[in-house]
Amino acid sequence: MMKILVTGASGNVGSYVVNELIALNENVVAAGTNVSKLKDKFGDKIEPVYFDFTKPETFDEALKGVDRVFLMRPPHLGKPEDLYPFIDAVKKHEVKLLSFLSLMGVENNPIPPHHKIENYIEKSGIPFAHIRPGFFMQNISGVHSVEIVKLDQIFVPAGKSKTSFIDAADIGLAIATVLHDAKAHKNSTFTITGPEALTYDQVAEVLTKVTGRKITYARPSYLKYRNYYLKNRKLDKNYVNVTVALYFMTRMGTAKAVTDEFYLLTGKRPRTFEAFAREHKEIFIKN
Numbered sequence: 041m042m043k044i045l046v047t048g049a050s051g052n053v054g055s056y057v058v059n060e061l062i063a064l065n066e067n068v069v070a071a072g073t074n075v076s077k078l079k080d081k082f083g084d085k086i087e088p089v090y091f092d093f094t095k096p097e098t099f100d101e102a103l104k105g106v107d108r109v110f111l112m113r114p115p116h117l118g119k120p121e122d123l124y125p126f127i128d129a130v131k132k133h134e135v136k137l138l139s140f141l142s143l144m145g146v147e148n149n150p151i152p153p154h155h156k157i158e159n160y161i162e163k164s165g166i167p168f169a170h171i172r173p174g175f176f177m178q179n180i181s182g183v184h185s186v187e188i189v190k191l192d193q194i195f196v197p198a199g200k201s202k203t204s205f206i207d208a209a210d211i212g213l214a215i216a217t218v219l220h221d222a223k224a225h226k227n228s229t230f231t232i233t234g235p236e237a238l239t240y241d242q243v244a245e246v247l248t249k250v251t252g253r254k255i256t257y258a259r260p261s262y263l264k265y266r267n268y269y270l271k272n273r274k275l276d277k278n279y280v281n282v283t284v285a286l287y288f289m290t291r292m293g294t295a296k297a298v299t300d301e302f303y304l305l306t307g308k309r310p311r312t313f314e315a316f317a318r319e320h321k322e323i324f325i326k327n
């Protein structure tokens with residue numbers, strides 16, 4: 041049986057892609073720069089492989105026996121060109137489907153790197169399925185949980201805009217669904233979102249309700265956010281710059297659409313933010 045290569049297998053979305061594929065009895069090759077992390081996470085349910093987008097010499101081994109690929113862009117690789125050598129290798133290898141983790145709205149917006157990456161994949165002639173999700177609920181439980189726990193604040197420069205947050209678990213299910221039935225989903229795009237669009241004030245209200253502690257939305261300016269994330273949090277500059285651009289887009293209204301494409305693809309309803317916050321409540325509690 042042919043195998044499915046999952047890049048970013050230890051990440052937010054990749055880890056759910058792996059587990060959903062295992063549930064579908066697929067053979068999974070889990071790729072990343074840290075093989076022991078993959079072994080710890082998935083045990084012997086997967087085949088781990090050392091893989092680095094910036095090291096083309098790692099591509100052949102990763103693609104051995106593989107006929108479908110999940111491709112994600114690690115957040116610190118800010119330039120679309122960083123992914124081109126691997127896409128070229130996938131083209132040479134001939135696969136039935138390449139599913140790329142893209143971003144909602146990029147078909148009309150050339151600024152995020154995903155726009156050029158999608159175009160590059162399409163021009164290469166590889167059968168594709170672009171999954172374009174809204175913002176992840178995991179941003180709140182991940183990168184932004186630090187200020188939520190320490191300062192009782194959500195520190196995001198999104199103004200009064202709305203976001204149709206989706207759970208990465210739902211994104212993983214959508215991606216596994218297209219990869220499992222590659223033929224049916226050849227050359228397709230799916231814009232998937234959560235069931236509702238929320239302001240960050242509403243997100244703060246949900247977190248207040250779930251934790252029983254007053255949590256507010258700080259609404260910093262772009263500059264304040266950028267300085268804080270670079271100097272206090274010491275996060276990667278490329279990553280911070282991409283997120284500033286994304287929050288700029290969000291304020292233009294690009295993150296608020298709610299679609300039914302997740303339901304049409306999987307037959308399931310996407311998780312609400314409140315259900316997500318309850319499931320991951322321990323993350324938001326002060327120790």
Ligand SMILES: NC(=O)c1ccc[n+]([C@@H]2O[C@H](COP(=O)([O-])OP(=O)(O)OC[C@H]3O[C@@H](n4cnc5c(N)ncnc54)[C@H](OP(=O)(O)O)[C@@H]3O)[C@@H](O)[C@H]2O)c1
Binds near residue numbers: 049053074075
């Ligand atoms: N956050 C959002 O709201 C949102 C919304 C839409 C789209 N997206 C897109 O989703 C993507 C991020 O997905 P995610 O949150 O699942 O990622 P993530 O949790 O940040 O994980 C990054 C993954 O990349 C791997 N990695 C890092 N450097 C690598 C390298 N040089 N070569 C190969 N693998 C490498 C890491 O594994 P190792 O450490 O083992 O290498 C890790 O598994 C981004 O492209 C982002 O733009 C995000």
